[in-house]
Amino acid sequence: MRKLLEILELIDRRIIYTVLIFAIIIPLFLKIPLPDKPSQEVVNAYNAVESLKEGDVLLISTDYGPSAYPELQPVLEAVLEQAFRKNIKVLLLTHWRHEGLIVGVSAIEKIAKKHNKKYGEDYLILGFRPGVAGVMIGLSEDFRNVFRTDYYNKPIDSYPIYKEVAKEDGIINYNDISLFFGFQAGATGDSWIQIVQARYGVKMVFAVTAVMAPNYFPYYQANQIFGLVGGLKGAFDYESLVKLRGLASLLIASQVSVHTIILLFILLGNVGFILRRVLR
Amino acid sequence: MQVQLPVLVTFISGIAIMALFFIPREPFTQVEQLTTRWYVIVSGFALLLGIDSLLLYHWRKIKRNDKDKFYSIILIISFFIALLWGFWAWYKHGAPFISGSSYLWLFRNVYLPLDATMFSLLAFFIASAAYRAFRARNLESTLLLISAAIVMMGRVPFGGYIFLPFFLLFMVLTGSYIFYIGTKYTGYNSIVRYILGSILLFFGILVFYPGFSNVLAQFIPVLSDWIMNYPNSAGQRAIAIGLYLGSIAFSLRIIFGIERGYIR
Numbered sequence: 001m002r003k004l005l006e007i008l009e010l011i012d013r014r015i016i017y018t019v020l021i022f023a024i025i026i027p028l029f030l031k032i033p034l035p036d037k038p039s040q041e042v043v044n045a046y047n048a049v050e051s052l053k054e055g056d057v058l059l060i061s062t063d064y065g066p067s068a069y070p071e072l073q074p075v076l077e078a079v080l081e082q083a084f085r086k087n088i089k090v091l092l093l094t095h096w097r098h099e100g101l102i103v104g105v106s107a108i109e110k111i112a113k114k115h116n117k118k119y120g121e122d123y124l125i126l127g128f129r130p131g132v133a134g135v136m137i138g139l140s141e142d143f144r145n146v147f148r149t150d151y152y153n154k155p156i157d158s159y160p161i162y163k164e165v166a167k168e169d170g171i172i173n174y175n176d177i178s179l180f181f182g183f184q185a186g187a188t189g190d191s192w193i194q195i196v197q198a199r200y201g202v203k204m205v206f207a208v209t210a211v212m213a214p215n216y217f218p219y220y221q222a223n224q225i226f227g228l229v230g231g232l233k234g235a236f237d238y239e240s241l242v243k244l245r246g247l248a249s250l251l252i253a254s255q256v257s258v259h260t261i262i263l264l265f266i267l268l269g270n271v272g273f274i275l276r277r278v279l280r
Numbered sequence: 281m282q283v284q285l286p287v288l289v290t291f292i293s294g295i296a297i298m299a300l301f302f303i304p305r306e307p308f309t310q311v312e313q314l315t316t317r318w319y320v321i322v323s324g325f326a327l328l329l330g331i332d333s334l335l336l337y338h339w340r341k342i343k344r345n346d347k348d349k350f351y352s353i354i355l356i357i358s359f360f361i362a363l364l365w366g367f368w369a370w371y372k373h374g375a376p377f378i379s380g381s382s383y384l385w386l387f388r389n390v391y392l393p394l395d396a397t398m399f400s401l402l403a404f405f406i407a408s409a410a411y412r413a414f415r416a417r418n419l420e421s422t423l424l425l426i427s428a429a430i431v432m433m434g435r436v437p438f439g440g441y442i443f444l445p446f447f448l449l450f451m452v453l454t455g456s457y458i459f460y461i462g463t464k465y466t467g468y469n470s471i472v473r474y475i476l477g478s479i480l481l482f483f484g485i486l487v488f489y490p491g492f493s494n495v496l497a498q499f500i501p502v503l504s505d506w507i508m509n510y511p512n513s514a515g516q517r518a519i520a521i522g523l524y525l526g527s528i529a530f531s532l533r534i535i536f537g538i539e540r541g542y543i544r
Contacts, residue, residue, distance in 0.1 A: 016404070020404055034438055035437060037501065065392075066392040066393070066395045066399075067396055099392070102384075102387065105379075130320050131316055131317070133316055133319075137309070137313060138313050140309070141309060141313070151378075151379075153374065153375065153378065210435070213508070214508065214512050214516055217509060233436060233437070236437065252436070256439070256442070258403065258407070259439070259442075261407070262407050262410050262432065263432060266425070269415060270416050270425070270453070273415050273417075274454075274457050
């Protein structure tokens, strides 16, 4: 009996890893449809985009790399789907060097193609510039201060979208942005809130990884951000709201099984721990 | 002079940048943009220092025939391949990351999968660490265990219903354990433990009643949201306030020349 309890308490990590591999892979093949009840912070994020009118401007910052791809890419694609359905103009930039650019460009090109949206007319990829705070402050005056040229090395004011967004004054700054949607896997989101939201009052919504979500709840609770999409569950909620079955809808079953397995292991460990104490 | 001059430069720049941040009007905004450009240039030099330090560290490992020198060789070769390939792509396409550049191919097909693989390993480590760390050793660790379980199941669809068997097992196990501990005491201490153990056992067994289990399953996501919105936000806010107060105090010490470690 004692031996069995010891085994329960000290399960080898290789057994845990093996069980986890199957818990991740099997649901991917089964493709189980799961019911969903989106959380309020995700509904608020969805509503923030939904409240935009045709011709409004959505600024997107893809501050993440492939490590956060499964959690954030489905939200990015769902947001772009929602924006292009409503004919909203999209500007995309990143603070995450080329990783952020690659994930952003691949998503926007995929969804734009689906909706027959033209580059330079319906959306613009600003690209990456170094210096997080410097970029954010520079954009407050004139986007051309920071992004003289776009991702394809052409002057941004040479595109029709620039003239449309800039209106009479001929410059684009935060006053022309209807909504900011940040995709964050690091600390850049704090800078967006502390510099851009606090100083220039830009309406903001964030999609963050599950590990980052607890850090963003104080901002959400203080109404500094209007909505929050956290982790794969948030991505799944967002896809459900946009009525899109994307990557998150496929991966969420794996997350359910993995959480269940982890909880099962925790319970087994505690059974061993408590019963061994009783028998001692 | 070797000490006074850097302290003076730090003092003037520190005060100026603080003032610039709080006055978002011309010409202060222009000056602020200029300083942020300087910051980018200075951080570029910091990157050079980092590269120098990284390469030297691994070169020394190779020279002293370290048992892990194989990894150092791989690192140095990869570094120079990426660097030279980047320069070549720059020469050929005008920029290494421009659409159609061969460097972009390298980045997409080598760096991105490696990055994703490294991060995905985290799931396995977290699972193993959670299994070892979440033990009901005392009241605090039990509270942590319960809240972690609620948040884990509350953040997945259908989690409330999956939580039910765990709830049953946990309540029966903990209730029986507290009941058992009660046998070791006498009088008031014993009665309190008997009552507590009975309550836990009662709620555990109540899961078999569909009315209660349905309410509990619906309640888990609500409870998970509450934990994230209130106890979590309060904790995060406390950490943030402490962190920022510490940063302000340390920054002021540097600006006023009390902390001079950066000069050495």
